[in-house]
Amino acid sequence: MGELAYPFDSAPLPGATMEIAPGVLWLRMPMPGSLDHINLYALEDAAGWTLVDMGLGDEITQRHWDELFSGDLAGRPVQRLLVTHMHPDHIGQAGYLSERFRAPLHMTRGEYFQARAFSAGGGFSKMSWESTAFYRGAGLREDDFAALRRSFSGGYASAITPLPMGYHRMEHGDVLTIGGRDWQILVGSGHSPEHACLYCRGLGILIAGDQVLPVITSNVSVHPTEPEANPLKDWLDSHDRFLSLPDETLVLPAHGEPFRGLRKRLRALIAHHEDRMLALEEHCTEPTVAREMLPVLFRRQLDTRQMVMALGECIAHLHLLLHRDRIERVLGEDGVWRFRSIDPDLARRLRAEHEAPDDGPMMV
Numbered sequence: 001m002g003e004l005a006y007p008f009d010s011a012p013l014p015g016a017t018m019e020i021a022p023g024v025l026w027l028r029m030p031m032p033g034s035l036d037h038i039n040l041y042a043l044e045d046a047a048g049w050t051l052v053d054m055g056l057g058d059e060i061t062q063r064h065w066d067e068l069f070s071g072d073l074a075g076r077p078v079q080r081l082l083v084t085h086m087h088p089d090h091i092g093q094a095g096y097l098s099e100r101f102r103a104p105l106h107m108t109r110g111e112y113f114q115a116r117a118f119s120a121g122g123g124f125s126k127m128s129w130e131s132t133a134f135y136r137g138a139g140l141r142e143d144d145f146a147a148l149r150r151s152f153s154g155g156y157a158s159a160i161t162p163l164p165m166g167y168h169r170m171e172h173g174d175v176l177t178i179g180g181r182d183w184q185i186l187v188g189s190g191h192s193p194e195h196a197c198l199y200c201r202g203l204g205i206l207i208a209g210d211q212v213l214p215v216i217t218s219n220v221s222v223h224p225t226e227p228e229a230n231p232l233k234d235w236l237d238s239h240d241r242f243l244s245l246p247d248e249t250l251v252l253p254a255h256g257e258p259f260r261g262l263r264k265r266l267r268a269l270i271a272h273h274e275d276r277m278l279a280l281e282e283h284c285t286e287p288t289v290a291r292e293m294l295p296v297l298f299r300r301q302l303d304t305r306q307m308v309m310a311l312g313e314c315i316a317h318l319h320l321l322l323h324r325d326r327i328e329r330v331l332g333e334d335g336v337w338r339f340r341s342i343d344p345d346l347a348r349r350l351r352a353e354h355e356a357p358d359d360g361p362m363m364v
């Protein structure tokens with residue numbers, strides 16, 4: 001993967017901050033499972049703090065925010081909430097903080113309204129006919145559906161505090177002046193519909209959210225809400241906007257450690273997905289169901305929830321291959337899609353070796 005440089009040898013504890021550039025504070029909030037934490041950032045301005053991402057909507061995170069406001073962030077109000085994208089670990093406390101400080105929420109339109117839609121029911125909270133058709137098409141069987149129903153949780157709304165009822169729209173190219181410095185909004189896609197990143201040329205800092213992560217790969221998945229989506233294409237296309245940033249840019253990701261080596265990381269991620277796609281092409285020389293292709297991408301035995309996430313990622317790779325005319329798909333009378341390689345040049349492109357499959361899909 002190539003070596004990235006990690007300039008900090010420690011990280012802030014939840015409830016504390018670490019100033020990593022003038023007026024840029026790094027915060028951490030806890031997360032369950034192997035993800036362990038989410039990184040948040042506070043940008044200082046005489047008028048108050050601009051907070052970038054909010055943490056999960058749970059009580060522990062809220063308690064840590066309360067500690068911060070009577071500790072490291074005391075003495076200034078929160079002026080503005082800036083949420084990179086609608087996933088619960090990023091938007092979770094936006095409702096609480098917005099109420100507490102009467103602070104406006106800044107998001108892209110796609111992310112805000114997707115959050116509003118999901119909080120009204122959606123995601124995994126119920127099995128609609130669209131979800132059933134999608135997962136049946138991917139090869140899930142009756143016993144998988146039963147296990148999936150058993151694993152349903154409260155859904156999106158239960159993972160966040162009630163959403164602010166209004167927002168300020170951010171668009172690609174917008175500039176926010178915070179503490180006398182210009183922060184440019186760079187919008188990416190693929191991990192979520194309209195993911196906002198913040199770039200400050202003066203400080204040489206990119207707040208990357210989940211768009212670019214240092215160790216794990218961002219989840220890029222097709223979901224039942226948009227079964228014909230091609231998010232991996234969106235995600236790869238987005239990289240043009242980030243590959244042109246200076247390589248010495250300090251990248252502040254939502255998970256993992258701040259790093260330098262943005263272009264190296266992007267090139268490694270692009271190579272990773274290209275390799276995964278080639279491995280899938282090689283695997284489906286005969287008509288193959290998505291579910292049967294999971295071991296090509298993931299090594300670990302997956303539980304039902306993980307399998308559903310893994311399927312989303314697998315289908316994202318297959319849809320980009322379809323778009324490139326490398327494979328075709330046929331819908332059987334059983335409602336199941338079967339994919340088959342059709343590129344006559346595949347033999348010439350074959351590789352003796354592929355990257356080892358990932359351990360498991362990550363919910364980021």
Ligand SMILES: [Zn+2]
Nearest residue numbers: 085087210364
């Ligand atoms: Zn995310």
